[in-house]
Amino acid sequence: MPTDCNTSLLILQDRDMNVQRIERELAELPVERAATEKKIADMKAAIEAGRQSVKELEVKGKSIETEMGEVENQALKYKNQQLLVKKNEEYQALTHEIELTQQKVSDLEEAEIELLYELDEARKSQAADEAQWNEKIEVETRFLSRLDEKEANLKGEIDAAKEALAQVESEISKPELSTYKRVSRGLKIPIIVGLKDAKCQGCHMRVSASVEVEVRKGNEITTCDNCGRILYWDA
Numbered sequence: 001m002p003t004d005c006n007t008s009l010l011i012l013q014d015r016d017m018n019v020q021r022i023e024r025e026l027a028e029l030p031v032e033r034a035a036t037e038k039k040i041a042d043m044k045a046a047i048e049a050g051r052q053s054v055k056e057l058e059v060k061g062k063s064i065e066t067e068m069g070e071v072e073n074q075a076l077k078y079k080n081q082q083l084l085v086k087k088n089e090e091y092q093a094l095t096h097e098i099e100l101t102q103q104k105v106s107d108l109e110e111a112e113i114e115l116l117y118e119l120d121e122a123r124k125s126q127a128a129d130e131a132q133w134n135e136k137i138e139v140e141t142r143f144l145s146r147l148d149e150k151e152a153n154l155k156g157e158i159d160a161a162k163e164a165l166a167q168v169e170s171e172i173s174k175p176e177l178s179t180y181k182r183v184s185r186g187l188k189i190p191i192i193v194g195l196k197d198a199k200c201q202g203c204h205m206r207v208s209a210s211v212e213v214e215v216r217k218g219n220e221i222t223t224c225d226n227c228g229r230i231l232y233w234d235a
């Protein structure tokens with residue numbers, strides 16, 4: 001069992017850890033939030049890009065229709081002209097022009113059918129993609145509101161945690177507190193560890209015999225001669 005002085009140091013460490021955890025989690029929140037918002041923005045951009053390529057196909061379809069109308073008008077003009085010409089070679093030339101426009105119309109029709117098929121496929125896959133993206137966006141949006149909740153909770157906790165830390169600090173003697181602070185500066189928690197079978201439970205190295213004796217006595221704060229952690233007797 002830890003001695004009394006080490007018990008309050010352990011409470012100090014515990015509360016210190018708690019404050020550090022809350023502060024760390026609060027500091028991580030904006031990073032997590034930004035990463036989540038970026039994910040959502042990327043997915044929305046993917047949806048928009050998909051819609052854009054469907055739109056492009058629609059525009060292409062309209063321009064085929066426009067062109068077809070123009071070519072059909074041209075054919076009509078040739079046919080009307082044909083009614084007016086007298087010379088046979090002029091008539092033949094217009095027949096040739098009409099045939100060319102007919103060929104053009106049939107090419108355009110073919111292109112239109114291909115395009116309509118492509119458009120149909122694009123719309124279908126866009127709808128499927130959007131459904132998937134929207135589902136994922138919803139998941140990320142829910143995560144965002146969980147982050148908001150977490151932030152509210154942590155902000156609610158931090159004051160009480162700091163107060164609890166200050167309270168235990170006020171109960172510990174100044175030299176002990178300053179030893180704790182000095183030791184904790186260079187090390188990762190746990191700062192206070194047990195000494196078991198002459199081994200420091202922080203760095204797992206064997207301590208010197210004199211350190212072991214001091215720890216066993218438990219009269220004053222003794223630190224590991226390898227890693228510097230505060231040791232308590234853990235028989």
Ligand SMILES: [Zn+2]
Pocket residue numbers: 200201202203204205224225226227228229
């Ligand atoms: Zn150690």
